Amino acid sequence: MIKQLDNVNENIAEQIFAVFQHAYRIEADLIGVVNFPPLSRSIKDIQGAKTQFYGFYVDQIVAAVIEIKLEGQQLNICSLTVAPNYFRRGIADTLISYVLGLSYFSKALVETAVVNLPAIKLYEKHGFIEYKRWVPSHGIAKVAMSRIC
Numbered sequence: 361m362i363k364q365l366d367n368v369n370e371n372i373a374e375q376i377f378a379v380f381q382h383a384y385r386i387e388a389d390l391i392g393v394v395n396f397p398p399l400s401r402s403i404k405d406i407q408g409a410k411t412q413f414y415g416f417y418v419d420q421i422v423a424a425v426i427e428i429k430l431e432g433q434q435l436n437i438c439s440l441t442v443a444p445n446y447f448r449r450g451i452a453d454t455l456i457s458y459v460l461g462l463s464y465f466s467k468a469l470v471e472t473a474v475v476n477l478p479a480i481k482l483y484e485k486h487g488f489i490e491y492k493r494w495v496p497s498h499g500i501a502k503v504a505m506s507r508i509c
């Protein structure tokens with residue numbers, strides 16, 4: 361079941377934080393970095409975010425979280441994390457489909473690490489195509505992908 365999460369609520373923010381920490385540790389290993397910026401995000405950062413969070417629940421446990429921001433006619437997928445215990449169950453695929461069906465927008469954008477091939481393949485499955493590569497100041501090469509809706 362997918363539900364919008366009230367990230368201002370401390371208990372909910374703690375659940376989001378826990379999923380982020382578990383999933384981003386795996387991603388940091390995949391990318392091969394020790395200092396992975398998403399791991400430094402605090403519960404207070406999550407509570408103060410001006411984005412929307414949706415959780416995928418399995419037996420009343422938040423198993424995955426997708427964070428989005430709607431800006432005019434553009435949907436930005438800010439983060440998508442699945443707790444490692446729930447990998448390879450199609451949950452990330454379901455969350456992407458869900459947010460792409462939320463409302464009308466003309467374009468969707470997402471960014472990920474260039475070496476995160478599982479994420480890139482997942483977004484490509486949903487019609488995203490690469491439009492830019494760069495290396496930000498933290499040194500992790502990134503790819504930006506878009507989907508015209």
